[in-house]
Amino acid sequence: MSDANDTDPPQESGAETDTRDALADRRGLGDPVYQPAEDSGLLAEAGATHARGVACEVGTGSGWVAEQLRAVDAVDHVVGTDLNPHACREARARGVEAARVDLVSALADNVVDTLLFNPPYLPTDPENEWDDWQERALSGGENGRAVIEPFLDAAPRVLAPDGVVLLLVSSLAGFADVVGYAVDCGFDAETVREESYPYETLSVVRLSA
Ligand SMILES: C[S@@+](CC[C@H](N)C(=O)[O-])C[C@H]1O[C@@H](n2cnc3c(N)ncnc32)[C@H](O)[C@@H]1O
Numbered sequence: 001m002s003d004a005n006d007t008d009p010p011q012e013s014g015a016e017t018d019t020r021d022a023l024a025d026r027r028g029l030g031d032p033v034y035q036p037a038e039d040s041g042l043l044a045e046a047g048a049t050h051a052r053g054v055a056c057e058v059g060t061g062s063g064w065v066a067e068q069l070r071a072v073d074a075v076d077h078v079v080g081t082d083l084n085p086h087a088c089r090e091a092r093a094r095g096v097e098a099a100r101v102d103l104v105s106a107l108a109d110n111v112v113d114t115l116l117f118n119p120p121y122l123p124t125d126p127e128n129e130w131d132d133w134q135e136r137a138l139s140g141g142e143n144g145r146a147v148i149e150p151f152l153d154a155a156p157r158v159l160a161p162d163g164v165v166l167l168l169v170s171s172l173a174g175f176a177d178v179v180g181y182a183v184d185c186g187f188d189a190e191t192v193r194e195e196s197y198p199y200e201t202l203s204v205v206r207l208s209a
């Protein structure tokens with residue numbers, strides 16, 4: 001995997017690429033770390049109301065959401081994970097314990113009370129993949145769910161009894177498909193935040209076993 005600092009995104013045309021370019025621009029194109037945006041804010045808001053106990057933010061990026069969680073009274077401890085080493089460094093600089101791992105792979109069984117994730121969700125044609133850290137932050141593969149579904153498969157293992165997931169869901173990834181997949185994984189789903197923007201509707205769903 002290459003580093004965004006070493007890779008210039010190719011110039012492309014087409015509606016899908018325009019959408020991705022606009023989103024990448026709003027989220028700091030060229031920065032190897034995803035910077036807080038509307039989706040980050042919505043997840044942090046949901047966390048302020050629904051997070052408690054031991055909280056883990058998967059794909060913590062800059063660590064901004066995790067940092068907000070540390071101020072929540074009901075939250076005892078916050079950790080983050082990210083595949084991107086630049087993100088882990090930036091999150092640690094904010095005081096967030098961040099582990100460079102895939103999703104929840106380094107976590108023990110049944111330890112997390114609140115698992116949060118603002119996943120990469122933008123549907124992306126394989127031919128238009130940039131193969132850099134910005135792509136890893138944005139691209140959800142062809143259907144937008146390439147990272148979300150493995151996350152939902154893995155989440156039950158690490159959740160404590162009565163643990164919950166707060167998952168940011170974009171309409172671009174197919175709200176009904178994501179929630180349907182979560183239900184198939186054994187979760188009950190409740191929408192706790194929703195905002196509409198010109199490109200997409202963002203929701204935060206609270207998933208409980
Ligand atoms: C949309 S960004 C969200 C960043 C941050 N949580 C926020 O809300 O501002 C998605 C993040 O997930 C990370 N990521 C992507 N795939 C991952 C995986 N398999 N395991 C861990 N982190 C991953 C990316 O590097 C990126 O930092």
